[in-house]
Amino acid sequence: MKKLLLIPVLLCFLTSGIMAQDSTMKKPQQKMEKQHQMISECCMMKDGKMMHYKDGKETEIMKEMNMGGVKVMPNGTCKMKNGKTVMLKEGECCDRKGVVHKDCKKLLKKG
Numbered sequence: 001m002k003k004l005l006l007i008p009v010l011l012c013f014l015t016s017g018i019m020a021q022d023s024t025m026k027k028p029q030q031k032m033e034k035q036h037q038m039i040s041e042c043c044m045m046k047d048g049k050m051m052h053y054k055d056g057k058e059t060e061i062m063k064e065m066n067m068g069g070v071k072v073m074p075n076g077t078c079k080m081k082n083g084k085t086v087m088l089k090e091g092e093c094c095d096r097k098g099v100v101h102k103d104c105k106k107l108l109k110k111g
Contacts, residue, residue, distance in 0.1 A: 039107045040054065040055070041054040041055075041068070041096055042104050042108065043061065043072045043088075043094050044088070044091070044092070044104045045076045045090050045091065048090070050073070050074050050088075053093075053104070053108055056108075067096055068097070069081045069096075069098075070097075072094065076088040078094040081098065082098075086100055091104075092104075095107075
């Protein structure tokens, strides 16, 4: 009799474990969707120079500038609001929120 009661209890535990794993599989997909949102302004390392993109215009950064709380230096260094410093590589860009993207051209809004 005890064995018959044990089987439904074990089935409940196993199915609850499967349900718990299902929700963790959705998070990376949501993160990817967030990364593909259009951005209106960013700074990008292009041909060894820091370029600022805003409203469809591209200008070279000659001196330190502040972009929504992110300090951007002409050498490719970006200092975030939280103090974290990132050195951009060729083709990478940093948006106003301090998020580094691999390909900025696809994300930029046109004018």
